[in-house]
Each structure stands twice: as C-alpha cells, then as structure tokens.
Amino acid sequence: MPEMVRLVVDGLELQVPAGITVAAALLNRRLVARRSVGGEPRAPLCGMGSCFECRATVDGRPHTRTCMVRVRNGLDVRTDD
Amino acid sequence: MLPDVIVVGAGIVGAAVAEALAVAGCRVRVLESAWPGSGSTGAAMGHLLVLDDSEAQWRLTRLSRDLWDARADQWGAALEWESCGTVWVAADGEELELARRRGAWFAERGVASELLDQVALRAAEPNLAAGLAGGLRVPGDSVIYPPAAVRLLLEGAVRHGATIAAGTPVKRAGGGWVELTNGDRLPAGAVIIAAGLATPELLATPVEGLALIPKKGHLAITDRYPGWLRHQLVELSYLKSAHGSAPSSVAFNVQPRATGQILIGSSRQLDTLDPTVEPATLSRMLARAATYLPRLETLTILRTWVGFRPATPDNLPLIGPVPGQPRLWLATGHEGIGVATALGTAALIRASVLGEAPPLDPTPYAVDRVVGWMAHA
Ligand SMILES: Cc1cc2nc3c(=O)[nH]c(=O)nc-3n(C[C@H](O)[C@H](O)[C@H](O)COP(=O)(O)OP(=O)(O)OC[C@H]3O[C@@H](n4cnc5c(N)ncnc54)[C@H](O)[C@@H]3O)c2cc1C
Ligand code: FES
Numbered sequence: 001m002p003e004m005v006r007l008v009v010d011g012l013e014l015q016v017p018a019g020i021t022v023a024a025a026l027l028n029r030r031l032v033a034r035r036s037v038g039g040e041p042r043a044p045l046c047g048m049g050s051c052f053e054c055r056a057t058v059d060g061r062p063h064t065r066t067c068m069v070r071v072r073n074g075l076d077v078r079t080d081d
Numbered sequence: 082m083l084p085d086v087i088v089v090g091a092g093i094v095g096a097a098v099a100e101a102l103a104v105a106g107c108r109v110r111v112l113e114s115a116w117p118g119s120g121s122t123g124a125a126m127g128h129l130l131v132l133d134d135s136e137a138q139w140r141l142t143r144l145s146r147d148l149w150d151a152r153a154d155q156w157g158a159a160l161e162w163e164s165c166g167t168v169w170v171a172a173d174g175e176e177l178e179l180a181r182r183r184g185a186w187f188a189e190r191g192v193a194s195e196l197l198d199q200v201a202l203r204a205a206e207p208n209l210a211a212g213l214a215g216g217l218r219v220p221g222d223s224v225i226y227p228p229a230a231v232r233l234l235l236e237g238a239v240r241h242g243a244t245i246a247a248g249t250p251v252k253r254a255g256g257g258w259v260e261l262t263n264g265d266r267l268p269a270g271a272v273i274i275a276a277g278l279a280t281p282e283l284l285a286t287p288v289e290g291l292a293l294i295p296k297k298g299h300l301a302i303t304d305r306y307p308g309w310l311r312h313q314l315v316e317l318s319y320l321k322s323a324h325g326s327a328p329s330s331v332a333f334n335v336q337p338r339a340t341g342q343i344l345i346g347s348s349r350q351l352d353t354l355d356p357t358v359e360p361a362t363l364s365r366m367l368a369r370a371a372t373y374l375p376r377l378e379t380l381t382i383l384r385t386w387v388g389f390r391p392a393t394p395d396n397l398p399l400i401g402p403v404p405g406q407p408r409l410w411l412a413t414g415h416e417g418i419g420v421a422t423a424l425g426t427a428a429l430i431r432a433s434v435l436g437e438a439p440p441l442d443p444t445p446y447a448v449d450r451v452v453g454w455m456a457h458a
Binding site for chain 2: 061062
C-alpha cells in the first residue's frame with residue numbers, strides 16, 4: 001500500500017497516493033479541472049505545464065496548473081464544477 | 082434630397098457615422114481598406130466615460146455617453162456591456178483634492194459622482210494598495226467591447242440599406258468623389274473620411290496644417306478572475322500622461338471585462354511607429370499598475386498587444402466639413418476616447434451633412450482650426 005494523503009476537492013475529502021500530482025488525482029477520479037468560456041469540461045492533457053487545461057484554484061490561487069503541484073495533506077482544490 | 086454618402090474607414094467612428102446617415106435615409110457606402118475594426122478600434126479598451134479636460138471635450142463625451150446609454154438595453158449583452166463605473170484613484174491628499182474638484186465640476190453639470198475616502202476606496206476595490214488617499218467614483222461610466230460595437234453599428238447601417246466594402250482601399254478623395262487603388266472613381270453627394278491615422282494622406286487637395294500624431298499604446302489582458310476588479314480604475318494624474326508631450330509615459334488604467342478578465346493599460350509613446358510590443362515599456366506599465374494593485378503580480382497575463390491612437394495637437398477631434406472643399410467631411414483625431422465619443426461624432430456629422438441643427442456647438446471640433454498647427458508642430 002502506498003502512503004496516502006488527504007486532498008480536499010470542492011469541499012470533499014479524497015484519500016490519494018502521496019507523491020502524485022493534483023492533476024493525476026483529478027484524473028484518477030475522472031474529475032473535471034475547469035470549464036471553458038463556452039462551458040465545456042476540460043481536463044489535464046499534457047501533464048507538463050504547457051497546455052493550461054488542468055487549471056484549478058489551489059489553496060485560493062486561481063488558475064494554478066494542477067499538473068505542476070504535488071498532492072499534500074489538506075491541500076484545498078476548487079474545480080469549475 | 083438626401084445625398085448619397087461614402088464613408089472611408091470602418092473603425093468605430095466610420096461605423097457610427099455610417100449608421101447615423103443610413104438611419105437618416107441616405108444611401109451609404111462604407112469603403113474599408115482591411116476589415117471593420119482593424120485599425121485603432123480593434124486595439125482599444127472600451128471605456129465609455131465623461132472627461133473634464135476642456136469644456137469641448139466634456140460636451141462631446143457627455144453627449145456620447147448619453148447616446149451609448151440609450152443603446153444599453155437593446156445591445157447590452159452583445160456589446161459585453163459592463164455598468165462598472167470609473168474610479169479615479171487619488172494616491173495622496175493633493176490628488177484627492179483634484180478628485181473633489183472634479184466631482185464638484187461634474188455636479189454643476191448634472192453628472193453624478195461620489196468622493197471616496199481611504200476606507201471607502203478599499204471597500205469599493207479590495208485589491209487596491211493600502212495607503213491610497215481615496216478617489217472619485219463616476220457610476221454612470223461603462224465598458225464595452227469595441228469590435229462588437231463596430232459590428233452592431235454596421236449591421237444597423239446595413240439594415241437601413243448601407244453596403245460595406247471591406248478589402249477596398251481608397252487611394253485619395255476629394256469633395257464629392259473617391260478614387261480606389263484599383264483606379265475606380267466613385268462620385269458621392271457627401272464623402273466622410275474616417276480613416277483614422279491615414280486620413281491626412283488620403284486628401285487629394287491637402288489641408289494645410291493638418292497633422293495627426295500616432296500615440297502608441299500597450300495593453301495586456303489576464304486570464305479570468307471574476308470579481309477581482311469591480312470598476313474601471315484610472316489614476317487621477319492620467320490626463321497628464323495622456324495629453325503630455327513626454328516622448329514616453331505610462332499610467333495606471335485597468336478595466337474589468339465581462340468575462341472576468343482584466344485589461345491592463347496604459348502607455349503612450351509619441352516617437353515610434355514600431356507595431357510590436359516593447360518589453361521595456363510593457364514592464365514599466367505593469368510595474369505602474371502593480372504599485373496600485375500589488376496582487377496583480379499573482380495573476381496570469383494571456384496576451385499583450387499595441388495600438389496607435391490618432392491624436393491632434395490640441396487634444397480635440399476633427400469633426401466637420403473641409404473648408405473650401407464642398408461635399409467633403411472629416412471625422413477623426415479622437416486620440417484615446419474615440420470609442421467613447423463615436424456616437425456624438427456621428428450625430429455632429431449627420432447634422433452637418435443634412436443641414437440639421439447640431440446637437441451641440443460644432444465649432445471646437447471644426448477642421449478650419451488646423452491652420453495654426455504647422456507652427457505648433
Ligand atoms: C491602447 C489603446 C487603448 C484605448 N482605449 C480606449 C478606450 O478605453 N476608450 C476609447 O474611447 N478609446 C480608446 N482608445 C482610442 C480608440 O481606439 C480610438 O480613438 C478609436 O478607435 C479611433 O477610431 P477611428 O474609427 O477613428 O479609427 P480606426 O479604428 O483606426 O479606423 C480607421 C479605419 O480606416 C481604415 N482605413 C485606413 N486607410 C484607409 C484607406 N486608404 N481606405 C479605406 N479605409 C482605410 C482602417 O483600416 C481602419 O479600419 C484606445 C486606443 C488605444 C491604442
Ligand atoms: S496538463 Fe497541461 S498544463 Fe497541466
């Protein structure tokens with residue numbers, strides 16, 4: 001069993017493996033990161049910080065690229081959903 | 082009988098003039114060298130505001146703001162209309178005194194405003210730096226998206242029978258005629274040149290003294306941060322920068338867009354025609370904005386660009402008939418407020434072309450005043 005940490009996504013607590021990125025945690029749960037201006041659901045694509053499709057509000061900071069942030073205990077993630 | 086009209090240029094000014102004359106019943110043709118809104122208009126912020134720099138500027142901005150307001154109900158959403166108002170931000174006590182005087186001046190002329198002290202300013206805009214002295218809120222000012230305004234005005238003109246020819250450069254024009262670059266010569270009862278900075282070079286018979294000064298401006302737009310900014314914020318010393326003769330200046334001027342994006346301005350450069358973004362000027366402009374909005378540095382900028390404002394030596398536009406050249410009018414030189422003043426400009430041109438009573442005294446904008454400009458330049 002990998003070590004688990006507690007992530008808060010849109011107010012819901014998730015147990016996720018330590019060491020992965022927030023984007024990976026969202027993908028594992030099939031969660032949408034953001035919605036386009038037209039309202040389409042968007043999710044991580046490149047995984048390396050260049051497509052900006054994985055943005056969410058992380059610890060109050062809007063438009064954070066979640067593929068560039070490792071999960072941490074108590075990290076607060078807000079998606080557009 | 083109503084004249085057939087040719088409008089040269091489909092920026093915000095040409096589009097407004099075309100609509101006004103088409104609605105009045107004229108047969109209108111718009112000739113645009115590239116595409117509608119491709120000039121200054123496409124680069125602009127869409128701040129609709131009243132300005133007290135001079136009595137003439139006040140009257141034109143005031144009339145135009147009323148005319149825009151009359152469109153808000155019908156066009157609001159399509160124009161991305163934001164009734165956000167302006168806050169003129171005062172950095173210190175001296176500027177707050179300027180704000181108070183501007184408010185009193187507005188009040189005498191029947192325009193509402195509200196003086197904000199230090200606490201009220203922070204309540205109105207929580208992201209502003211602590212320690213700013215206050216400001217003047219002008220709730221009746223608004224924001225629109227200029228390219229959308231061009232489209233709606235031209236659609237209105239077309240509904241009243243106008244035709245729009247994009248990709249149709251005019252080579253030169255005179256009283257009652259226009260010559261295209263392909264050699265075609267088109268007659269018209271009235272020719273209105275609204276070609277922005279290109280206007281002087283299109284005149285077959287030059288108007289002595291006529292000169293427009295290109296004032297380059299940089300803008301940057303952020304990602305979407307809904308609620309981050311509530312008003313168009315402008316530093317009180319803005320007009321110093323806008324009308325000064327310094328070769329290069331920056332001023333704090335930020336705008337909330339309907340999308341939640343923040344449009345950040347502004348810079349003015351008099352000594353360049355370089356159409357590219359200059360990192361040094363852009364940095365200075367952003368640093369200036371960050372002294373007012375420190376947390377701006379945490380936002381992501383998506384795009385930067387530049388535009389050129391068509392300025393005149395006396396900071397007033399040229400609106401009216403060309404002396405000695407019957408059936409020829411100019412409508413240009415609006416510097417940084419051509420969007421705000423487009424509808425008033427169109428009303429003045431309409432009255433002049435049709436011989437109707439003007440909506441305000443046209444003298445301060447008359448073309449004959451350029452005679453003195455040679456010496457000035
Ligand atoms: C950075 C910046 C910010 C600004 N912010 C604001 C603001 O917040 N509020 C505001 O009110 N104003 C603002 N302005 C000013 C505003 O953009 C101008 O005053 C306004 O767009 C001028 O409109 P215009 O129709 O006269 O010129 P343009 O938009 O330049 O239109 C002229 C048109 O004529 C066409 N043309 C040129 N030559 C020919 C030819 N030979 N034949 C046929 N067509 C021709 C061009 O292609 C163009 O489409 C800003 C400007 C800049 C640069
Ligand atoms: S997934 Fe592409 S930037 Fe994060």
